Amino acid sequence: xxxxxxxxxxxxxxxxxxxxxxxxxxxxxxxxxxxxxxxxxxxxxxxxxxxxxxxxxxxxxxxxxxxxxxxxxxxxxxxxxxxxxxxxxxxxxxxxxxxxxxxxxxxx
Numbered sequence: 749x750x751x752x753x754x755x756x757x758x759x760x761x762x763x764x765x766x767x768x769x770x771x772x773x774x775x776x777x778x779x780x781x782x783x784x785x786x787x788x789x790x791x792x793x794x795x796x797x798x799x800x801x802x803x804x805x806x807x808x809x810x811x812x813x814x815x816x817x818x819x820x821x822x823x824x825x826x827x828x829x830x831x832x833x834x835x836x837x838x839x840x841x842x843x844x845x846x847x848x849x850x851x852x853x854x855x856x
Contacts, residue, residue, distance in 0.1 A: 750783040751771050751775065751780070751783065751784055751785075751786060752783070752784075752785045752786065753767060753768060753771065753785075753786045753787075753788070754785065754786070754787045754788065755788045756787055756788060756789045756790075757788050757789050757790045757805045757806065758790070759788055759805055762855065763810055763813075763855055764788075766810070766814070766849070766852040766855060767786075767788065767813070767814075767817065769845075769849055769852070770814055770817055770818075770845050770849075771786065771817070771821075773844075773845050773848065773849070774817075774818070774821045774841060774845075777841065777844070778821065778822065778825045778841070779825075780821075780824055780825060780828055781828045781829065782799065782828055783799065784799045784800070784801065784824055785799060785800040785801065786801050786803060786817070786820075787800060787801065787802050787803065788803050788805050788813075789802050789803065789804060789805065790804070790805065790806040791804055791806055792804055799824075801820050803816055803817060803820070804816075810855040811842075811846075811855070814842050814845065814846075814852075815838070815839075815842045817842075818838040818839070818841045818842040818845075819835070819838045821838070821841065822835075822837045822838040822841060823838075
């Protein structure tokens with residue numbers, strides 16, 4: 749399964765690396781069956797369009813960007829695999845990511 753990431757905002761290379769690592773981490777824990785596109789944007793009126801997710805980054809703490817990505821991932825995982833999931837799973841996914849990648853916990 750392929751996850752495409754596109755950086756259409758002023759996200760630093762370190763934060764972009766963290767997003768990339770988070771998506772790899774998520775795929776290793778909760779595999780998706782179908783490809784999705786993640787587009788990092790400053791602002792957007794549309795958040796989801798046919799397996800393309802627009803993640804707003806402007807004026808949002810980076811830890812919240814990871815939490816948003818986690819919610820998107822778990823929602824997509826639940827839908828693709830027909831497994832009911834709750835917000836607890838997305839919170840745990842983000843929490844475990846920061847435990848496994850402590851170098852990113854200082855990003856704001």
